[in-house]
Amino acid sequence: MMLQQTFITLAQRYSSDDHLINALWEEIEKNYSGKKRHYHTLAHLDNLISQLNEVKAQIRDWDTVLFSVFYHDVIYSASAKDNEEKSAALAEKRLTSLSFPADKIKNCTAQILATKAHTQSNDNDINLFTDADLSVLGQSREVYTDYFKNVRKEYSIYPDFLYNPGRKKVVQHFLNMERIFKTDFFFYKMETQARENLAYELKVLS
Numbered sequence: 001m002m003l004q005q006t007f008i009t010l011a012q013r014y015s016s017d018d019h020l021i022n023a024l025w026e027e028i029e030k031n032y033s034g035k036k037r038h039y040h041t042l043a044h045l046d047n048l049i050s051q052l053n054e055v056k057a058q059i060r061d062w063d064t065v066l067f068s069v070f071y072h073d074v075i076y077s078a079s080a081k082d083n084e085e086k087s088a089a090l091a092e093k094r095l096t097s098l099s100f101p102a103d104k105i106k107n108c109t110a111q112i113l114a115t116k117a118h119t120q121s122n123d124n125d126i127n128l129f130t131d132a133d134l135s136v137l138g139q140s141r142e143v144y145t146d147y148f149k150n151v152r153k154e155y156s157i158y159p160d161f162l163y164n165p166g167r168k169k170v171v172q173h174f175l176n177m178e179r180i181f182k183t184d185f186f187f188y189k190m191e192t193q194a195r196e197n198l199a200y201e202l203k204v205l206s
Contacts, residue, residue: 002046003049006049007024007028008022011098014098015099021098024097027074027094028071031076036154037154039154045069048132049066051132051186055132058185059128060125061104064107065129067095068112068129071087072111072115074090078154078157084113084115085113087112088112107123111130118134124183127182127183128183130182132186134181135186135190137174138181138190138193138197139190141196141197148204151167168202168206171202171205175195181194
């Protein structure tokens, strides 16, 4: 309910068309509640907003970041390589219908596309957003274990002999990064725990 109200309040700042706003929310809710989703769900959005609220004072354009939260995984298929591009394209279309300013839409799509590689950006809003998107890596071992089990469920179409090597690559990629978290806030809060969690998953996969 909180997520719904957050989205509606946000959208109402740009449009007075309640029918449109409700339809957009219903689309978001339906997509994130799909049967094949186990991690990329409404709970993931909830966690993102909770993490970002802690750094709200550092965020230049809160509304744009909030729209990025709602739309960054709106299109998601475990077997697809272009989820971010499709999500960004849908965000652009839906935010245009809300009369969200064009320059802000451009920033929103850039934030969504940045979740593909999670690399350092010159834009601090992007860094805070992508760090929050990775925040599950630095949470408790219990939360992290639930996360990687749910990711495995999303990839259930693949047997272990195909899934495990690919997942190992992803985990190792993060471990090889000089810094997983780009902003000081998330780095000091979560980096050590994230590395311990990733090393643990690597052992589980071996």
